[in-house]
Amino acid sequence: MATSEKRHEILRAALELIAEHGFHDAPIAAIAERASVGAGTIYRYFENKDVLINELFQELHDRICTGLLKGYAPDKSFRERFVHLSTALLRYFIDNPLDFRYLEQYHNSPYGAAFRRDRLLGSEGDGDLYRSLLEEGVTQQIVKDLPLVVLFALAFGPLLAVARDHILGFVELDEFLIVQTVQACWDGIKR
Amino acid sequence: MATSEKRHEILRAALELIAEHGFHDAPIAAIAERASVGAGTIYRYFENKDVLINELFQELHDRICTGLLKGYAPDKSFRERFVHLSTALLRYFIDNPLDFRYLEQYHNSPYGAAFRRDRLLGSEGDGDLYRSLLEEGVTQQIVKDLPLVVLFALAFGPLLAVARDHILGFVELDEFLIVQTVQACWDGIKR
DNA sequence: ATTTTCGGAGTGAACATTCACTCCGAAAAA
DNA sequence: TTTTTCGGAGTGAATGTTCACTCCGAAAAT
Numbered sequence: 001m002a003t004s005e006k007r008h009e010i011l012r013a014a015l016e017l018i019a020e021h022g023f024h025d026a027p028i029a030a031i032a033e034r035a036s037v038g039a040g041t042i043y044r045y046f047e048n049k050d051v052l053i054n055e056l057f058q059e060l061h062d063r064i065c066t067g068l069l070k071g072y073a074p075d076k077s078f079r080e081r082f083v084h085l086s087t088a089l090l091r092y093f094i095d096n097p098l099d100f101r102y103l104e105q106y107h108n109s110p111y112g113a114a115f116r117r118d119r120l121l122g123s124e125g126d127g128d129l130y131r132s133l134l135e136e137g138v139t140q141q142i143v144k145d146l147p148l149v150v151l152f153a154l155a156f157g158p159l160l161a162v163a164r165d166h167i168l169g170f171v172e173l174d175e176f177l178i179v180q181t182v183q184a185c186w187d188g189i190k191r
Numbered sequence: 192m193a194t195s196e197k198r199h200e201i202l203r204a205a206l207e208l209i210a211e212h213g214f215h216d217a218p219i220a221a222i223a224e225r226a227s228v229g230a231g232t233i234y235r236y237f238e239n240k241d242v243l244i245n246e247l248f249q250e251l252h253d254r255i256c257t258g259l260l261k262g263y264a265p266d267k268s269f270r271e272r273f274v275h276l277s278t279a280l281l282r283y284f285i286d287n288p289l290d291f292r293y294l295e296q297y298h299n300s301p302y303g304a305a306f307r308r309d310r311l312l313g314s315e316g317d318g319d320l321y322r323s324l325l326e327e328g329v330t331q332q333i334v335k336d337l338p339l340v341v342l343f344a345l346a347f348g349p350l351l352a353v354a355r356d357h358i359l360g361f362v363e364l365d366e367f368l369i370v371q372t373v374q375a376c377w378d379g380i381k382r
Numbered sequence: 383a384t385t386t387t388c389g390g391a392g393t394g395a396a397c398a399t400t401c402a403c404t405c406c407g408a409a410a411a412a
Numbered sequence: 413t414t415t416t417t418c419g420g421a422g423t424g425a426a427t428g429t430t431c432a433c434t435c436c437g438a439a440a441a442t
Contacts (some may be wrong), residue, residue: 006422022300024215028398029424038423040400049398108299109213113359146371149362150353154375157348162341168304171340180337184345188379197388219432220390229389231434240432386441393434400427405420412415 007045009035011056019101023053023109050111057106057115060099067092068129078142079186081133086159086182093163094173100163130155134189143189154188198236200226202247210292214244214300241302248297248306251290258283259320269333270377272324277350277373284354285364291354321346325380334380345379 013035017026028049032039046052068088072081093100106112134151137143143151162181166173173181204226208217219240223230237243259279263272284291297303325342328334334342353372357364364372 027396029396032424039398040423041421043399044421104299108295144371144375146368146375147362149356150368150372150375153349153352153356153372154379157350157352158344158379159348161344161348161351165340165344171338177337177341180335181341181344184335184337184341184379187381188345188349188375190378218430220430223389230391230432231389232387234433235387384442386439388439389435389437391435393432395431395433397430398428401425402423403425404423406422407420408418410415410417412413 006035006037006041010037010042010045010052011059014052014056015060015098015102018053018056018105019098022105053106053111056102057111060103064089064092064099065129078133078137078140079190082137082155082186082189083182085130085133086155086185087178090159090163090173090178090182093159094166094178097167100167104160104164137189142191144191151189155185158185158188197226197228197232201228201233201236201243202250205243205247206251206289206293209244209247209296210289213296244297244302247293248302251294255280255283255290256320269324269328269331270381273328273346273377273380274373276321276324277346277376278369281350281354281364281369281373284350285357285369288358291358295351295355328380333382335382342380346376349376349379 010031013031014026017031017034028042029039032042035042042052046055068085071088072084074081076084106115130152131148134143134148134155138145138148138151146154158181162171162173165171171177201222204222205217208222208225219233220230223233226233233243237246259276262279263275265272267275298306321343322339325334325339325346329336329339329342337345349372353362353364356362362368
């Protein structure tokens with residue numbers, strides 16, 4: 001097995017176990033077993049469990065960022081760009097429930113707090129893309145004149161809540177509901 | 192010290208430690224110490240740690256429910272009732288950050304999953320009050336015709352996100368911002 | 383004096399991490 | 413070409429620590 005394969009297997013196993021059972025119920029031994037790897041091997045690739053967890057987060061974060069940019073047209077109208085990003089994010093979570101569950105765990109933990117503090121906003125999964133988009137919306141007076149953090153809450157809060165409910169099986173989010181939800185988020189932030 | 196005092200002290204200590212450090216970093220020994228009680232004593236009041244955690248949740252839940260009903264006028268307009276409940280909830284979280292942090296931890300854990308499944312909706316902190324309110328809004332065509340779960344997400348998602356950001360110090364939510372936020376949630380759900 | 387309640391040292395299970403070892407492909411020596 | 417040596421990735425049993433929970437003598441209540 002190629003060296004990079006192993007690293008990848010370890011990350012995959014960690015993602016699955018942590019997403020399903022939480023950080024506390026994903027012991028190294030279990031991750032090793034699911035990755036078909038010796039427990040010690042993990043420490044050849046990651047200094048310790050914390051580093052593993054943080055690198056996995058980075059990997060997912062990057063993957064989402066590039067995913068969101070696919071098909072993003074910076075010259076379209078403000079509203080179209082907002083809808084595009086929100087829809088893409090919601091779709092990503094629906095298509096990758098493990099990723100979503102992992103990110104949620106991560107955010108509600110000491111790990112996530114540090115990350116949040118770094119980016120001084122950073123709601124789930126995107127970079128400064130959303131930030132600058134919303135700033136533009138405010139200065140162009142398309143969007144309510146509220147602090148960025150509040151706008152983030154209005155735009156992301158429902159998306160995350162709805163994604164969680166879908167993944168837990170409380171709603172079946174079809175294409176129609178996705179569009180409606182994003183539309184409602186728009187209604188929340190628009191002037 | 193009266194018997195019920197001890198029980199109360201234990202719950203208070205658990206609330207503080209868990210809200211600040213999370214479930215995993217709130218060992219029984221630490222809870223006992225902060226409550227000025229022997230470790231064994233805790234087991235005289237609670238069968239085990241899980242029971243303690245669940246009873247604490249119930250207590251907070253009930254406290255919030257009764258708090259929300261204070262000043263609630265069932266005969267006012269739909270919008271007024273919605274605004275009243277949302278504002279009261281947001282204020283409660285701002286005034287009781289420990290409660291909020293505890294509830295957040297609880298919801299993002301195996302404990303919370305069980306609770307959610309029970310009530311088949313149960314976003315944070317209220318009973319069926321919100322549920323029936325929103326149902327009424329839908330039938331009266333005041334509110335968008337979307338599944339209850341989605342409406343919950345639209346109404347609660349931003350509130351919780353904003354409360355978290357306030358408690359973490361990313362915004363200072365004053366009276367004005369509270370009103371604006373609730374108003375924006377209303378914009379999100381209204382037809 | 384008898385019953386009830388406390389407390390905290392003690393216990394075993396679970397965990398992250400380490401380390402002495404194995405294995406194997408590739409380089410060096412023959 | 414064949415044999416020997418070498419390096420370093422891979423392993424999992426062993427280690428030390430942390431934790432939830434127990435248990436029994438002491439203290440308080442009755």
